Amino acid sequence: MTDNENKRENEDGSNNEKTNEIENVSRRKFLKSSGIAAGGVVGGALLGSLLGNPFKSEPSTKVQPLSIDYGETRQFFKRKSDFDILNFATETIYPEDEHGAGAMNLGVPYYIDKQLASPWGQNAEDYMRKPFIKKDQTSLNRGEVFLRGLRKLNEVAQKEHEDEFKNLEEEKQIELLKKFEADEVEMEFVSSAYFFELLRQTTLEGCYCDPMYGGNKNMEGWKMKEFPGARLSYTDYVEEEDFVALDPVSLKTQTQ
Amino acid sequence: MVKRMDKVDVVTVGVGWSGGIVASELSKAGFKVVGLERGAESSVEDYVSSKDDVRYRQRLEMMEKLNKSTFTTRRSIDEEALPIRNKMSIKIGTDVGGGGSHWAAQTHRYFPYDFEIRSQTIERYGEEKIPDWMTIQDWGITYDELEPYYDTFEKTMGISGEEDPLAAPRSSPYPTPPLKKTAVMRLFEEATKKLGYHPFVIPGGTLSEKYENPDGQVINACQYCSFCERFGCDFGAKADPVITVIPTAKETGNFELRTHSEVKRVLYEGDKATGVLYVNTLTGEEYEQPADVVVLTSYTFNNTKLLLLSEIGKPYDPKTGKGVIGKNFTDHHTSPGIKGLFKDRKFNRFISTGMLGSVITDFAADNFDHTDVDFIHGGHVEAREGGNMPIETNITPEGTPSWGKEFKKESLYYHNRHVSFFLQRASMPHKENYLDLDPTYKDDYGDPLLRITNDFTENEHKMDEFLLEKGDEIMKEMGASETQLNYVEHFDGNLAYQHNSGGVIMGDDPETSAVNNYMQMWDMNNLFVCGASAFPHFGTSNPTLTLGALTYRATEGIIDYLNNGEGQLLKTESKEEKV
Numbered sequence: 001m002t003d004n005e006n007k008r009e010n011e012d013g014s015n016n017e018k019t020n021e022i023e024n025v026s027r028r029k030f031l032k033s034s035g036i037a038a039g040g041v042v043g044g045a046l047l048g049s050l051l052g053n054p055f056k057s058e059p060s061t062k063v064q065p066l067s068i069d070y071g072e073t074r075q076f077f078k079r080k081s082d083f084d085i086l087n088f089a090t091e092t093i094y095p096e097d098e099h100g101a102g103a104m105n106l107g108v109p110y111y112i113d114k115q116l117a118s119p120w121g122q123n124a125e126d127y128m129r130k131p132f133i134k135k136d137q138t139s140l141n142r143g144e145v146f147l148r149g150l151r152k153l154n155e156v157a158q159k160e161h162e163d164e165f166k167n168l169e170e171e172k173q174i175e176l177l178k179k180f181e182a183d184e185v186e187m188e189f190v191s192s193a194y195f196f197e198l199l200r201q202t203t204l205e206g207c208y209c210d211p212m213y214g215g216n217k218n219m220e221g222w223k224m225k226e227f228p229g230a231r232l233s234y235t236d237y238v239e240e241e242d243f244v245a246l247d248p249v250s251l252k253t254q255t256q
Numbered sequence: 257m258v259k260r261m262d263k264v265d266v267v268t269v270g271v272g273w274s275g276g277i278v279a280s281e282l283s284k285a286g287f288k289v290v291g292l293e294r295g296a297e298s299s300v301e302d303y304v305s306s307k308d309d310v311r312y313r314q315r316l317e318m319m320e321k322l323n324k325s326t327f328t329t330r331r332s333i334d335e336e337a338l339p340i341r342n343k344m345s346i347k348i349g350t351d352v353g354g355g356g357s358h359w360a361a362q363t364h365r366y367f368p369y370d371f372e373i374r375s376q377t378i379e380r381y382g383e384e385k386i387p388d389w390m391t392i393q394d395w396g397i398t399y400d401e402l403e404p405y406y407d408t409f410e411k412t413m414g415i416s417g418e419e420d421p422l423a424a425p426r427s428s429p430y431p432t433p434p435l436k437k438t439a440v441m442r443l444f445e446e447a448t449k450k451l452g453y454h455p456f457v458i459p460g461g462t463l464s465e466k467y468e469n470p471d472g473q474v475i476n477a478c479q480y481c482s483f484c485e486r487f488g489c490d491f492g493a494k495a496d497p498v499i500t501v502i503p504t505a506k507e508t509g510n511f512e513l514r515t516h517s518e519v520k521r522v523l524y525e526g527d528k529a530t531g532v533l534y535v536n537t538l539t540g541e542e543y544e545q546p547a548d549v550v551v552l553t554s555y556t557f558n559n560t561k562l563l564l565l566s567e568i569g570k571p572y573d574p575k576t577g578k579g580v581i582g583k584n585f586t587d588h589h590t591s592p593g594i595k596g597l598f599k600d601r602k603f604n605r606f607i608s609t610g611m612l613g614s615v616i617t618d619f620a621a622d623n624f625d626h627t628d629v630d631f632i633h634g635g636h637v638e639a640r641e642g643g644n645m646p647i648e649t650n651i652t653p654e655g656t657p658s659w660g661k662e663f664k665k666e667s668l669y670y671h672n673r674h675v676s677f678f679l680q681r682a683s684m685p686h687k688e689n690y691l692d693l694d695p696t697y698k699d700d701y702g703d704p705l706l707r708i709t710n711d712f713t714e715n716e717h718k719m720d721e722f723l724l725e726k727g728d729e730i731m732k733e734m735g736a737s738e739t740q741l742n743y744v745e746h747f748d749g750n751l752a753y754q755h756n757s758g759g760v761i762m763g764d765d766p767e768t769s770a771v772n773n774y775m776q777m778w779d780m781n782n783l784f785v786c787g788a789s790a791f792p793h794f795g796t797s798n799p800t801l802t803l804g805a806l807t808y809r810a811t812e813g814i815i816d817y818l819n820n821g822e823g824q825l826l827k828t829e830s831k832e833e834k835v
């Protein structure tokens with residue numbers, strides 16, 4: 001599966017990334033780029049200063065050494081080693097950079113842990129009757145897919161680099177995840193691409209969920225996207241010509 | 257042991273928009289109605305504190321769970337179908353209100369062309385314009401005949417809208433004014449006008465102002481909060497059966513709503529329905545509900561499935577083209593789209609309602625000359641505000657990976673610097689796209705699953721290319737620095753947004769249709785089947801306004817039937833009337 005195959009339009013005209021796990025990836029997306037429209041070319045640096053653009057083009061550096069947070073109770077993962085792999089795998093997908101926190105500091109691993117412990121992680125609302133005749137119709141539930149996938153990551157890391165996934169250099173971690181994404185790693189009962197898409201999807205969920213779910217710590221994910229969260233009303237801003245920067249609001253403010 | 261309930265005038269199966277309309281109109285007319293709904297009771301109180309992306313958009317709290325039953329899909333009649341296992345692939349309403357509670361509420365009328373598509377196409381372009389495989393037919397009703405019912409349903413919902421300059425005449429203006437325009441909508445208007453098109457604000461049921469409908473139900477003013485499509489509205493500002501037709505029915509004292517009641521069969525003797533068999537989903541107990549009139553309002557899929565399981569009507573055979581139940585299935589909402597990236601402009605993309613946007617219909621229906629194009633019908637170009645939900649909105653320039661450093665940087669940058677077009681377009685029926693019962697997979701009760709055989713046709717592919725080209729031109733005129741065209745090739749088993757039609761289609765000939773234009777079964781005079789299951793093809797836009805209008809008309813037919821005897825309601829010369 002390539003980057004663009006997993007996209008479609010939403011009913012509400014929102015963006016066309018298909019957020020579900022892959023069930024069937026035959027829908028193809030054909031991208032045609034029109035390139036830069038004439039007249040629309042503005043120098044990047046100039047543009048940045050004009051708009052107060054926080055996106056600098058310097059190579060990113062990790063602001064602080066990342067360490068795994070063991071401070072919360074785990075609801076799904078039993079083995080610390082599985083949780084460790086999860087931490088670094090999610091961080092590879094959504095790394096810390098000059099814009100802000102990455103998956104680990106956003107709390108993504110705990111978000112995923114809770115989701116896998118939920119009915120969703122156990123496929124409680126899915127049709128799970130036999131026969132299962134294709135790997136993208138796996139008989140494993142999402143929790144089981146995660147355990148097998150994460151352990152497979154370590155297994156491949158050991159085999160190819162003689163070390164655990166979490167200890168590998170970033171480049172090697174990326175390279176390994178790419179193999180899973182491209183379905184080049186053989187797994188039993190499920191495809192490695194399926195596992196990868198589940199990992200990617202839940203990582204993004206953890207970055208941008210309401211903080212009540214354990215991810216998106218301090219609404220950092222929303223702040224990076226300038227998304228104002230669960231606000232009750234935008235009536236006063238609908239007709240604004242210019243962008244309105246609003247502080248994000250968590251659902252927490254509405255549940256008392 | 258099946259427990260027999262007391263007989264009522266009307267039993268309706270499923271209580272969403274169509275079931276709600278049947279309940280309100282029949283109970284207002286003094287008839288005793290029972291509504292059997294497989295899901296739970298719902299109220300606006302359920303929607304409070306629901307601005308929760310994970311629970312409602314990602315995990316689809318309000319949609320049908322698939323653990324007890326699902327559907328199988330395949331692309332051609334030679335393939336083995338596989339079950340849809342994950343509900344992300346088929347979003348269907350459940351609980352009282354059905355899809356009408358979490359819908360986006362976009363409501364266009366169909367065009368006069370839709371209702372007479374076969375004859376008008378032949379008249380204008382000749383018979384050879386219609387390919388052999390395309391089983392289009394006239395609907396057995398005209399726009400003018402349906403117009404009063406469109407008007408009624410728009411008034412029930414309080415639709416906010418601006419008139420489409422290219423649409424057919426209306427008997428009255430929209431009940432409430434159009435929604436406010438965002439910067440994106442204004443930019444779209446400017447660009448499309450410049451190109452000679454006719455933009456207008458999308459009409460819909462997220463209301464621009466507080467409104468009281470003719471039944472006395474009040475709908476509040478929309479707050480543009482964006483947590484709308486796939487959510488219930490906590491402000492009571494979205495047209496929803498739960499705050500309109502269902503309370504109207506309840507207030508009459510003639511309507512009894514029974515939840516957790518899943519109908520398994522239509523019961524009949526000879527060519528007369530006697531009632532339905534249903535199961536209490538909490539206890540597993542079986543009940544029989546006798547009624548003078550049985551109405552199926554359980555959405556396209558279950559309407560078709562119930563007829564097939566009950567062995568009513570002749571199942572469609574794609575090899576011979578004979579039979580009708582299951583015929584002319586279409587999956588509409590897998591539509592192409594365009595993303596425009598705006599390198600140097602930011603928009604308030606997080607502001608929306610379910611359907612906020614502007615649209616042109618210049619390329620819909622027969623609004624333009626099709627002589628030089630290789631397809632019939634057409635589609636919209638819609639500039640839609642989508643609410644920009646952050647989990648699923650990750651816009652990046654072409655060639656950017658879908659994760660990692662580069663992805664993060666670009667998806668943050670373009671989050672508010674893009675515009676999205678949705679190209680809703682018509683779906684024409686193919687003789688091999690149909691519904692039947694799956695030979696392998698079963699539901700929890702041991703009944704076969706409904707099998708969907710479907711793929712997109714040449715007509716859609718040609719139309720998509722055409723619409724993408726037009727849309728791309730508009731997006732560039734708006735100033736996009738990059739445009740990305742999303743073309744749909746094959747059906748992949750994902751059915752989105754309850755935009756499915758066919759299976760129990762209407763028409764004026766019992767050989768090629770299952771119901772007449774009162775939604776009355778040709779084969780069973782006291783069985784009415786309401787919903788998009790009746791559409792012989794899927795028009796350009798969302799189905800609910802049209803299916804609701806047809807249901808309003810059906811209720812007139814049912815009242816007529818209950819008052820005046822037991823015949824076929826359709827009195828045409830070619831049909832003999834069985835009074």
Ligand SMILES: Cc1cc2nc3c(=O)[nH]c(=O)nc-3n(C[C@H](O)[C@H](O)[C@H](O)COP(=O)(O)OP(=O)(O)OC[C@H]3O[C@@H](n4cnc5c(N)ncnc54)[C@H](O)[C@@H]3O)c2cc1C
Pocket residue numbers: 011269270271272273274275292293294295347348349350351352353354355356358359360361362363485486517518519520553554555556558610611752753754755786787788798799800801803
């Ligand atoms: C996310 C989303 C967005 C949408 N947006 C739009 C839009 O913008 N505009 C538009 O026009 N349409 C939209 N739709 C489609 C719209 O929801 C449907 O057209 C509409 O709900 C159909 O109404 P209905 O009454 O025929 O069926 P439903 O609303 O599906 O109601 C059927 C009811 O029957 C019940 N039922 C089913 N089987 C049984 C059984 N065997 N026994 C008892 N009860 C049963 C179901 O639980 C349900 O409550 C959208 C749909 C979705 C999912």
Ligand code: SF4
Pocket residue numbers: 461462463477478479480481482483484485487488489490491492493494608609610
């Ligand atoms: S956008 Fe409007 S109609 Fe939709 S949920 Fe929000 S307030 Fe209600």
